Amino acid sequence: MIQKKLEVVxxxxxxxxxxxxxxxxxxxxxxxxLPIDSTCGGRGTCGKCKVQVLQGGAEITIADRKQLxxxxxxxxxxxxxxxxxxxxxxxxxxxLMRVPKAATMGVNRLVLLDPNVRKxxxxxxxxxxxxxxxxxxxxxxxxxxxxxxxxADLQSLRALPATLRAAEFKxxxxxxGDQLITVEAGxxxxxxxxIAFDLGTTTVVGTLMNLRTGMAEAVRSxxxxxxxxxxxxISRISHGMQGSxxxxxxxxxxxxxxxxxx
Numbered sequence: 001m002i003q004k005k006l007e008v009v010x011x012x013x014x015x016x017x018x019x020x021x022x023x024x025x026x027x028x029x030x031x032x033x034l035p036i037d038s039t040c041g042g043r044g045t046c047g048k049c050k051v052q053v054l055q056g057g058a059e060i061t062i063a064d065r066k067q068l069x070x071x072x073x074x075x076x077x078x079x080x081x082x083x084x085x086x087x088x089x090x091x092x093x094x095x096l097m098r099v100p101k102a103a104t105m106g107v108n109r110l111v112l113l114d115p116n117v118r119k120x121x122x123x124x125x126x127x128x129x130x131x132x133x134x135x136x137x138x139x140x141x142x143x144x145x146x147x148x149x150x151x152a153d154l155q156s157l158r159a160l161p162a163t164l165r166a167a168e169f170k171x172x173x174x175x176x177g178d179q180l181i182t183v184e185a186g187x188x189x190x191x192x193x194x195i196a197f198d199l200g201t202t203t204v205v206g207t208l209m210n211l212r213t214g215m216a217e218a219v220r221s222x223x224x225x226x227x228x229x230x231x232x233x234i235s236r237i238s239h240g241m242q243g244s245x246x247x248x249x250x251x252x253x254x255x256x257x258x259x260x261x262x
Contacts, residue, residue, distance in 0.1 A: 009090040010034055025051060025080035025091055042081035049080045056089030115211045117176050120146055121187045124169040135160050149178040156180045225255045
């Protein structure tokens, strides 16, 4: 007999998922990329993962009575790691539980800016009967004349012909070391950016850096996807020793970052 799955809706995100009966609200949130803060790894001892059940109800557990006040229990607050789903349920995730705190500013010190990513503007000669070099040879020769070595992968080779012709062979080559990352139409040397990620125990902080000035243009942070497995590294190692949990820990962390940067 196929087990009917139940719908769980998380407000104010308006995110929904369907889970088997008996799944905790904590696990269901984690499955849809909505990690809820927890320092005990879902053992019901820290009291940080509380959510308010708006619809569907959830039994009051022993851990709820230890961690929550009587008025909170009456208002529908439950520890999400202990509250199991047996009906279609709607819950509210409080603001303090969903906005991680992170240090996004600090004290700067002077460093010599020498990024591995370089932008080189070149004006190539167009192919002719007298000059029948391939596009990649044409670009490599121009970069060699500027003092740069270059290797290109298949993705770069595929995009090169269309880019060169659309830009009338005036392009900017973006190099990471000696690897050709991409070729941009026109002169884009004044637009050079990189992204740095700080993978912290609690949060993942992404910083958009201007590679020309060394200044941070934007900073964003989110809760580390490994948070449901415990607040400290030792708790996560213990969780990772449980069969296939190691892979889940790794993928949960990478899932905290935008897909194109994983």
